[in-house]
Amino acid sequence: MAHESWHEARLIPTSGINGADEQERRATSALLAVMTAVKEYGRSLTHRFGAPAGSVNTFIEVPFQLGEQTVIPDGLIEVKRGSRSWTALVEVKTGQNELAATQLENYLDVAREHGFDALITISNEIPPIAGQHPTKVDRRKTKKVALHHLSWTQVLAEAVLQKEFRGVADPDQAWILGELIRYLEHPRSGAMEFDDMGATWVAVREAVRAGTLRPSDKGVEAVANRFDALLRYASLNLGRQLGTEVTPVLSRKELAEPALRTQSLVTTLASSGTLSGGIRIPSTVGDVCVTADLRASTVTCWVEVDAPREGRPTTRVNWLVRQLKNAPEELRVETRLMHQRGAGPAELLRTVRESPASIAGDGTREIKSFQVALTRPMGTKRGRGRGSFIDSVLEAVDTFYADVVQQIKAWSAAPPRLRTEAEAAEIATEQPEVTPALVSTAISSQDDERAAGD
Structure with missing residues (x-):
């Protein structure tokens, strides 16, 4: 029997989702x-919100009375450890x-009345x-x-x-977590990826190209926020x-x-037509900086590498x-010199390979350091797919990390080496004879009394 066309049974099926x-x-x-x-997974999601490391109990569609109306949150999480409950x-x-x-x-009011600790929201919105939080609420309620x-x-x-890197102790639980991953990765689950730069993207992009964009124009802040959200998505x-x-790099x-x-991004976008940000990856030589130039239609990723001392x-x-x-031969390498003002000598990697002195x-x-940069064409579409801005940024970040950043190790000085007996003897034979220094006979305050008497 042919099994190729059979669908494997899943713990969390995507079939039957209507609406x-x-x-x-x-x-x-x-x-x-x-x-x-x-x-392990329950703990990884709840500990960041202040929950204790205890047993996790969950419920769905729990009804509460709020005044004369009934409100039904989608779920409730309860974590208990000893006498403490979150x-x-x-x-x-x-x-x-x-x-x-x-x-x-309304849910914040319910939580306050019942002495609950938090309200957790989950959606495809990325702040x-x-x-x-992506939704503005009355601060008094929080x-x-x-x-x-x-x-x-x-x-x-x-x-x-948690499943692939940190690990799950129980194999059956690991399989269950894998089923959740399969479900969330399916298009019908509704757990969509970052797929839109917003309704004002096209208008702002065209205004940048025409040189007419002003910081106060409608939709500029929305584009700036979506760019930061894109960097967060790229980081995740x-x-x-x-x-x-x-994580994204922020002061x-x-x-x-x-x-x-947001104001910094808006000002830069209006003045130079660029959107910039950084991504921090542990144990790498430096932060990956990303610059999208809407006038030149390019995306540039670069990293600063400290030079050997x-x-x-x-x-x-x-x-x-x-x-x-x-690394790609079109990589640009720029030398940063001590006490340098302005840009230093720069060449493409193909040139530097043939002539290292060209940037020395x-x-x-x-x-002092090297700046290594890779520039790629920028997509213009607001959504996902071929020719989209989002995909061009994601592809540039992944390519730059794989081909450049993960290949570079920070310089460290070699430890001092002990000389062998043969090396020490050879050095001794090469040393010139040293005339003994004259002996001072003057009495010093540092001499003891007997030495002074003698």
């Missing part, structure tokens, strides 16, 4: 059930559905900055109840990290492949005041070139 309500209900039930069954309501959206402020405020958000991309990435996507936590001020980051200039250049033996400088100043 958004069924999609939402099935995703909620599947996620909460697996959080209970796979304790409880959170859960609201879930799938597909293109967005969270509603009124609904969330531009981690910790920021004084006693914490409001947290997870994107489906983050839920999926956490599941992959890369981290899922690497098995580590990859302390930007983390404390997200509006500062010893050796001739060409030796330092060759140190970098040896590590880039499999004139030898009067020491090489």
